[in-house]
Amino acid sequence: DSGVTQTPKHLITATGQRVTLRCSPRSGDLSVYWYQQSLDQGLQFLIQYYNGEERAKGNILERFSAQQFPDLHSELNLSSLELGDSALYFCASSSGTEAYEQYFGPGTRLTVT
Amino acid sequence: GQQVMQIPQYQHVQEGEDFTTYCNSSTTLSNIQWYKQRPGGHPVFLIQLVKSGEVKKQKRLTFQFGEAKKNSSLHITATQTTDVGTYFCLVVANTGNQFYFGTGTSLTVIP
Numbered sequence: 001d002s003g004v005t006q007t008p009k010h011l012i013t014a015t016g017q018r019v020t021l022r023c024s025p026r027s028g029d030l031s032v033y034w035y036q037q038s039l040d041q042g043l044q045f046l047i048q049y050y051n052g053e054e055r056a057k058g059n060i061l062e063r064f065s066a067q068q069f070p071d072l073h074s075e076l077n078l079s080s081l082e083l084g085d086s087a088l089y090f091c092a093s094s095s096g097t098e099a100y101e102q103y104f105g106p107g108t109r110l111t112v113t
Numbered sequence: 114g115q116q117v118m119q120i121p122q123y124q125h126v127q128e129g130e131d132f133t134t135y136c137n138s139s140t141t142l143s144n145i146q147w148y149k150q151r152p153g154g155h156p157v158f159l160i161q162l163v164k165s166g167e168v169k170k171q172k173r174l175t176f177q178f179g180e181a182k183k184n185s186s187l188h189i190t191a192t193q194t195t196d197v198g199t200y201f202c203l204v205v206a207n208t209g210n211q212f213y214f215g216t217g218t219s220l221t222v223i224p
Contacts, residue, residue: 002157043201097210098205099161101146101158102146102203104148104155104157105155106154
């Protein structure tokens with residue numbers, strides 16, 4: 001158990017819909033990262049927050065947004081969903097910024113039908 | 114943009130044989146991390162390398178960072194069935210806070 005929790009575990013929704021994925025980092029970790037894992041794209045970095053502020057942005061679509069709240073939990077919002085958004089979404093946390101080991105949550109499996 | 118290639122993509126070995134995966138970057142890296150993902154699981158941190166030419170060992174695992182800080186390798190001696198999974202490198206580009214996972218090497222160990 002990494003100490004990172006993600007909800008929900010599975011999500012099935014239709015194209016065009018909007019969903020919110022939730023992540024609670026390990027106790028004491030200030031950084032939260034979001035990654036997308038799909039068969040054709042592998043593991044892709046989406047975005048990082050550090051202590052409530054956006055720290056780095058990767059391959060995140062404009063239809064996606066995220067935020068980190070004062071209690072350090074984070075949410076990833078995916079809107080206007082397309083079939084290609086079906087993937088496993090991982091959240092990870094670390095104590096610092098770029099040079100720290102990341103602890104991954106169990107992931108949220110999103111299926112868009 | 115940053116490209117991180119891992120080879121091989123797949124590796125099947127007999128239990129007891131050695132295994133090596135290589136991670137190659139198109140640019141100089143500030144550091145590199147290695148993760149293992151078991152089937153159906155999430156990535157788990159193994160090690161971080163920071164210095165040029167650095168070598169670190171964890172029991173049967175040996176990690177190396179290239180002199181030019183553009184490549185790295187993970188070597189497993191005498192594989193066991195518990196080594197099954199996909200091994201990923203994660204790099205942080207020198208150009209900023211960008212994280213790139215390698216394409217991964219899937220290891221199958223045949224008992």
